[in-house]
Amino acid sequence: MGLIDRTRGIFVGPEAPTFLTTKLDFFVNWARRNSLWPMPFGTACCAIEMMASAASNYDLSRFGMERMSFSPRQADVLICAGRVPYKLAPVLRRVWDQMPQPKWSISMGACASSGGVFDVYSMVQGIDTIIPVDVYIPGCPPRPEALIYGLMMIQEKIRQESLNDHYALRSEDPATVARPRAAGEELVGLTGPFGNSTQQDRLSGLAVTPAAFPSDDPSSDF
Amino acid sequence: MSDESRSGLDAVDEGVLVEGAASPYNEAPPEARNDHASVAALYQRFGGAVVRHQVNAGGQHVVFVDPSRSLEILTWLRDDAEHRYDMCSDVTAVDYGAGRPVNVVYQLFSTTHKRALRVRCELPLDALEIDSVMPLWKGVDWLEREVFDLFGITFRGHPDLRRILMPHDYAEGYPLRKDFPLRGRFSREEQTRRALNQDPERFYIPEEFEVGGAVQEVRLPPVNVTAAPDRGTTAGES
Numbered sequence: 001m002g003l004i005d006r007t008r009g010i011f012v013g014p015e016a017p018t019f020l021t022t023k024l025d026f027f028v029n030w031a032r033r034n035s036l037w038p039m040p041f042g043t044a045c046c047a048i049e050m051m052a053s054a055a056s057n058y059d060l061s062r063f064g065m066e067r068m069s070f071s072p073r074q075a076d077v078l079i080c081a082g083r084v085p086y087k088l089a090p091v092l093r094r095v096w097d098q099m100p101q102p103k104w105s106i107s108m109g110a111c112a113s114s115g116g117v118f119d120v121y122s123m124v125q126g127i128d129t130i131i132p133v134d135v136y137i138p139g140c141p142p143r144p145e146a147l148i149y150g151l152m153m154i155q156e157k158i159r160q161e162s163l164n165d166h167y168a169l170r171s172e173d174p175a176t177v178a179r180p181r182a183a184g185e186e187l188v189g190l191t192g193p194f195g196n197s198t199q200q201d202r203l204s205g206l207a208v209t210p211a212a213f214p215s216d217d218p219s220s221d222f
Numbered sequence: 223m224s225d226e227s228r229s230g231l232d233a234v235d236e237g238v239l240v241e242g243a244a245s246p247y248n249e250a251p252p253e254a255r256n257d258h259a260s261v262a263a264l265y266q267r268f269g270g271a272v273v274r275h276q277v278n279a280g281g282q283h284v285v286f287v288d289p290s291r292s293l294e295i296l297t298w299l300r301d302d303a304e305h306r307y308d309m310c311s312d313v314t315a316v317d318y319g320a321g322r323p324v325n326v327v328y329q330l331f332s333t334t335h336k337r338a339l340r341v342r343c344e345l346p347l348d349a350l351e352i353d354s355v356m357p358l359w360k361g362v363d364w365l366e367r368e369v370f371d372l373f374g375i376t377f378r379g380h381p382d383l384r385r386i387l388m389p390h391d392y393a394e395g396y397p398l399r400k401d402f403p404l405r406g407r408f409s410r411e412e413q414t415r416r417a418l419n420q421d422p423e424r425f426y427i428p429e430e431f432e433v434g435g436a437v438q439e440v441r442l443p444p445v446n447v448t449a450a451p452d453r454g455t456t457a458g459e460s
Contacts, residue, residue: 086417087389087425093418121397121406121413122388129414180414187411 025162032076032102033158034064036151039075041095044082046109046141053144063151072098077154078131079147083111084124090178096131097177101170104154107133108147110140129182250277258283260305260339268295273344282340289326289343293353296341299330300358306334310359313366315373319400324373326352345375354380372398382427389420 038060042050054060054068061067069075072095084092096105107127110116113136115125124130134157137150161169180187254277255261261283264272273286287295299307307330316325323344330339343352354377355362366377367386374396377383385392393416394407406413 086413087387087420089414089417090420090422094422120404121394121402124414124417125410129410130418178418180411180418182414184411187414188409 028163029158029161033155036063036065036076036104036154036158037067037069037074038065038151039072039078039095039099040068040070040081041078041092042081043084043088044109044111044141046081046112049141049144050079050081050108050147053147058144058148060148060151063148063155065151072096073100075099076103077151078103078105079108080105080112080127080131081108081141083116083118084127084130085122086124087122089124089130092127093130093178101172104134104157105131106135106137106147106150106154108137108150109142110138113138116140125187129180129187131181248276250275258337258339259335260299260307260337261285263302263304264295264299267298271295278340282338284340284342286342286344289345289352292326292341292343293355293358296328296330296355296358299339299341304335305332305337307332307337307339309333310355310362313355313362313369315369315375315398317373317398317400321347323347324350324375324399326369326375328355350375351378352376353378354383356380372396374399389417390425391416391420 040047040050052058054065065077072078076099078096078099080092096103105127107113111118111123112127113133115123119125127133135150135153137146139146142150255265255275257277261275264285264287265275268287268291271288271291273288275286276284278284296307299305309331310328311331312327312329314327314329316327318325323346326343326345328341328343330341331337332339345352350373352375354366356366356377356379363380363382364386366380367383369375370377370380370383371385371387384390388397395402397406408416
């Protein structure tokens, strides 16, 4: 490629004059998919595999995930690695809401994708009930190759995007910020009698818990 | 089913405790009390308040005491020179279900005498209250909060008794109780809605925010210059 010589107003260099034409879609997608900065949201053992993926043996930076962005405002892809309890749900939702568009998300491992073995009182049954998910990676935990493959699937997804679809893909409704993403019926469906070896339902119970928790009263502060 | 083939889990599921039935606890014979100096002393000093004594696997001596006198007994165990249990490594609780009392468990260790002792208090389900041992061991602060959070046991005198693991506005009960359904009492929809409505900043009190805030100034005690030995002279020289 040549350079512009400002004094003479012409291209200079051995191959001048040269220039490059391309589709804007291709160029933008090329830039986006080769500089995906992950926002690590590691909560459990999947995070260990995520760290291994970033370390020298597997070296995520080869694919453009140059650094783990520990600030959501400078990140492109959220990697939720591990189980998310209900207490952490607003934190995950807030991290996702803080990330600027365009953004993607990966649900890494069985627990993030579906709750996994934790079909219990404290655990979010899949982070897709809280935030949108682009790629689900199966495994308990997935190997680093699987995470890299998941990130490459996101790259492939970006490659097929067009700026024509930008607003359809990227507009966000402020009313849904910090709200559940899944519909109520979807969440109720998750409570079906599957995978639960204890055969308990919510109304059974050997006895009734006697006293209500004092802070259940919304008017009390703690 | 013969008694020999019963496992510990069968006993948990056998239903409501029958009055007058043989004790389900594997009580140690009275002569075993002398194997552990503190157990023997407890029987001698607090005879009426000591309910029973077990020796668990690995030679762990367990003393069941009257919960209404637990603070008095634990204070004595910590302060008496012969025992001096200066470390409380764990406070936890066990719910055996079927209407049995909930046990509060104190795991004590004496760094002076290199001796361990487990003290348990049985609380009936309708009176889940016990004295806090915060005045004795400051480190039990969060342990007692955890027991309160997950079992609903109130620790009288605890300065900051609020939930620690579950969200502060958790309204489904006490998750480690046997009567608690595995998936909680609310539907998944309601649980998700409540989860996203919570404000994570409200989990903390202002003092806790300060811990991670500005760098604390380290205050060393002032050096007492006049008390420092004068290196120029030695005793008797003056």
